[in-house]
Amino acid sequence: MSQKKLGRKSAIGAGVAAAVLAWSGSAFADLPQPYETGLLPSASPVMDQITSFHTLLLWIITLICLFVLALLVWILIRYNRRANPVPSKTHHNTLLEVAWTIIPVIVLVIIAIPSFKLLYFEAEIPPPDVHIKVIGKQWFWTYEYPQSxxxxDSQGLTTVKAAAGEEPDRALAEGKPRLLSVDNPIYVPxxxxxxxxxxxxxxxxxxSLPQMGVKMDAIPGRLNHTWFKATRTGTFYGQCSELCGASHAFMPIEVHVVSDADYARWLADAKKNTKIYQPIADASGDRRLAAQ
Ligand SMILES: [Cu+2]
Incomplete structure (x- = not known):
């Protein structure tokens, strides 16, 4: 084997190794990887249910597609002009018509039951331990911790100018994922x-925070509620998911899920760092939690 060929071979080898590494996601396990098609690994009970519901739907979709494909192939082969020169004049088949009415109804019921269960599971918020108010702004997020x-404010590290190559990307400079990391992430236990x-x-x-199964509109003049319970520690990312103007793509969400002790430490530090973390002007905040 020539030197040139060897060189190319090892280059391919290195490429494959890099792809496998990227696939296993050693750098950022909770980030999307190239060529992925599935959902990100779940990190909350709601997302666990969304994932299994998604799997159920995939099975149903696949089986129906294969069934219809098989019917099409059968018709093409068995009933083309050559194989079947004299067409049948059959019409109406009560058994068949009942079947193709009842079977789709059963399929829809199979989908509806877990779907409604999941909807109610998402909608009914268990007694909360931590309460965070999220205010969407053009184009960043403001967070309030009323209990503390x-x-x-939480600004994306990758700016519009950085994305256009007009200034260095702070996210890349700090070794963080571009377009997803922020200057001041939120912390939750x-x-x-x-x-x-x-x-x-x-x-x-x-x-929106996909791995927690959370996506909630932030509407002026309205308060929407949702919840999540992170089942493991880590850094989780999301993005604004409602087209909100020119820099919609530049207001990411970064959530650090930490132990109780680390959370308490962050709260204590935040209370001291008044440059970034400021008292809420109207601290009347959450009466329900204050009453507990
Ligand atoms: Cu947006």
């Missing part, structure tokens, strides 16, 4: 119910 009485209250300051935004 502080608020702060693991295995605790976090209630999220969303609203918009200007136009409609949407706060």
């Amino acid at each position: 009485n502080f608020t702060f 693991v295995n605790k119910v976090v209630e999220i209250e969303t609203t918009g300051a200007d136009v409609i935004h949407s706060w």
Whole structure:
């Protein structure tokens, strides 16, 4: 084997190794990887259910497609002009008509039962441990922790100018995922119910955290509620999911799920760092939690 060929072979080998590494996601396990088609690994009970519902739907879709494909192939082969020169004049078949009415109804019921279960599971918020108010703004997020009485802004590290190559990308410089990392992420404790209250300051935004199974519109003049309970520690990313203007793609969401001790430490640090974390002007906040 020539030197040139060997060189190319090892280059391919290195490429494959890099692809496998990227596939296994050693750098950012909770980030999408190239050529993925499935959902990101779940990190909450709601997302567990969404994932299994998605799997059920995939099975149903696949079986129906294969069934219809088989029927088509059968008709093409068995009833083409050559194989079947004299067409049948059959019409109406009661058994067949009952079957193709009843079977789709059964399929829809099979889909409806877990679907409604999941909807109610998402909608009914368990008693929350942590309460966070999320305010969508053009184009960043403001978070309020009413229980600790502080608020702060969270800006994406990758700016519009950085994406256009007009200035260095802070995310890449800091070794963080571009377009997803922020300057001030939010922190939540693991295995605790976090209630999220969303609203918009200007136009409609949407706060979304795929691995927690959360996506909630942030609408001016309205408060929407949702929740998640992270089942493992880690850093999780999301993006604004309602087209909200020119820099819609530049207002990511970064959530750090940490142990109770680390969360308490972050809260204590945040209360001291008044440059970033400021007291909420109207601290009347969450009366329900304050009453507990
Ligand atoms: Cu947006």
